[in-house]
Amino acid sequence: MRRKDRNLDELAALEIIDKCEYAVISCVDDDGRVFSIPISIAREGMSVYIHGAVAGSKARLFKDGKDVKMVCVSYNKVPKHTDAEFEAMKDDGARLGSRVFTTEYKSAIAKTKVYQVTDDANKIEALRLLCKKYTPEYMSAFETAAMHGLKATSIYEFKIQSLSAKAKIL
Template identity: 40%
Template sequence: MREMRRKERAMAEKEARRVLHACEYAVLSMVGPDGKPYAVPISPAGVGNTVYFHCAPAGYKLECMEHEPEVCLVCAEDIVPLPEQFSTTYRSAIAYGRAKAVTDDAEKIRALRLICEKYAPSNMEGFDEAIRKSLAHTGIVKIELREVSGKQKKHPKEK
């Protein structure tokens, strides 16, 4: 990973991982089979050194990852405009890793449970029925993280 230019804004890796695992959405960047960049928003859910997201079982994202499994994830939270300074405060994370489609049903179910507990915690009583109906036509990708870093700009009144 490149060295951060604004080192005073760097956050500890543990906090960067927290931002990555907590974010509502992230942008997944990859390289397509034609060598062109491709980026798409995803709804990630992570545990440990792995981030999962769901997708269709076929499509351009999967073609890109098959061509080049090295990917980059970027997310941000706590974004607050500071119009009087023509600036914003924020906390962000960037992660690099290898993406791979999950084919094992047990791992797919674990990943979907993680995703649903994050995005639909009030509806988990319907999880087993939803899995029964949709597992066969739901794609899951896992990203094994290699590097994670974070950056933040605090409000001027914060230390």
């Protein structure tokens, strides 16, 4: 990482993963092309889970042990300043670049290996994690939905091999 002053530790990286609305996963397909897709994620320990259809790009690509990178952003904001703050900086190029024409953010990159989850009990637990994150208010109907869609749903576990994270907060 070039900007060591923005480096975050592993605990902060895991928090970014937990708080992101979605992640983008990327890998190389069998033809050497980059495949990237935004996905909903949920983490437990050093594993991140996603769901998908039983057929399609993810089903073709995510062979056990495939290397996949996951990018998560939990915070992204262009800073806002009062008129007085802006007036005090408007003739200072360095301050403008670092405090006005910039973005505050928190991001993490996980290098992972992906594995398909095939055991029904483990698939249900992964689905439970996802639903608790994205639809906690509807968990009373979780069992019905999970049982109905279980056979038509693939679950993938991304085992985190390494993490890096950084932030710029003014």
